[in-house]
Amino acid sequence: MSESPGFTRRAALAAICAVGLQLAFTGRARAEAPAGAPPAPTEWNSLKPEEQKILSRYGEKWNTLAPEQQQRLLRGARRWQSMSPEQRERAQQRYQRWRELTPEQRELARQRWHRFRELTPEQQQRVRQGYRGFKNLTPEQRQRMRERWQNATPEQRQKWLEKRRERQGKRHPPPPQEP
Numbered sequence: 001m002s003e004s005p006g007f008t009r010r011a012a013l014a015a016i017c018a019v020g021l022q023l024a025f026t027g028r029a030r031a032e033a034p035a036g037a038p039p040a041p042t043e044w045n046s047l048k049p050e051e052q053k054i055l056s057r058y059g060e061k062w063n064t065l066a067p068e069q070q071q072r073l074l075r076g077a078r079r080w081q082s083m084s085p086e087q088r089e090r091a092q093q094r095y096q097r098w099r100e101l102t103p104e105q106r107e108l109a110r111q112r113w114h115r116f117r118e119l120t121p122e123q124q125q126r127v128r129q130g131y132r133g134f135k136n137l138t139p140e141q142r143q144r145m146r147e148r149w150q151n152a153t154p155e156q157r158q159k160w161l162e163k164r165r166e167r168q169g170k171r172h173p174p175p176p177q178e179p
Helices: 005-032 049-054 067-082 085-100 103-118 121-135 139-151 154-171
Strands: none
Touching: 049 067
């Protein structure tokens, strides 16, 4: 199966979003639980019928799952219930693209997500703005930009990045240094 570079990038971006959502929900759950207290197991019969339907593939083994895994799955089911049909469709598409990635592509997406999370909020905002700007280009403009980047020498790429940083620095000057 031959994949276009655009598909791979879109799939990687979808993967980053999926991993990001997973990490965000996992982080939120940790914040909600008392520090140091492991979650209590949840019995299958105590779940609401809608939750059981969503989690039906785990029904047979639910009571043998670790409480932490039960809680993650339950949070996911509740999140799914709160989504609109459009959001569910997008989530299914993103998940399908994630599943189509090779293990190497998934690992690369995870690494990129972790690098993104290490950025300052201002840097994250600039990355989001850059992505939105790229997304707003026509497909032809995006393709030309990709080809230009791929055909550039490492020196040309470095110059291009420095020039962009310089322009961004003028728009967002660094805070004054204290003596």
